[in-house]
Amino acid sequence: MPVEKSFEEILQRFREIEFHETFDMIVAIANGGIIPAAILNQRLNIDIQLLKINLRDPDQKPKYDRPKLVSPIDFEYQGKKILLVEDRIKTGATVQFAIDLLHDAGQIKTFAVNGKADYSLYDEPCFRFPWLL
Numbered sequence: 001m002p003v004e005k006s007f008e009e010i011l012q013r014f015r016e017i018e019f020h021e022t023f024d025m026i027v028a029i030a031n032g033g034i035i036p037a038a039i040l041n042q043r044l045n046i047d048i049q050l051l052k053i054n055l056r057d058p059d060q061k062p063k064y065d066r067p068k069l070v071s072p073i074d075f076e077y078q079g080k081k082i083l084l085v086e087d088r089i090k091t092g093a094t095v096q097f098a099i100d101l102l103h104d105a106g107q108i109k110t111f112a113v114n115g116k117a118d119y120s121l122y123d124e125p126c127f128r129f130p131w132l133l
Helices: 007-016 034-044 093-101
Strands: 025-030 047-054 081-089 107-115 119-122
Touching: 007 034, 007 119, 025 034, 025 093, 034 047, 034 081, 034 107, 047 093, 081 093, 093 107
Parallel strands: 025 047, 025 081, 081 107, 107 119
Antiparallel strands: none
């Protein structure tokens, strides 16, 4: 049974989480990381870029054997301190793929609303996002 949290409960966690470093940019793994990255942008006031990677369909079933970059990287990230944002981290394959793509970055820390990351709001086996229709 999915853990149900209200949007307000999740926003409160966004307000309370402590970051132990500063970042030059937020990189959202699109599409799932876009909403969390936008919320973090309101708090941290730093630039957001999109990294368009796909692995799963809307029902969270794998579409491919491994993640795929679906649009070229069109922003400068070399030497930058990046907060890499995803909505959920299940296996870590998509986040690891993104880290490998951004290997020239100065530093990468991961953020997930749900899952194992450098920074995460929850780590529940089954989690429902209130912003999904």
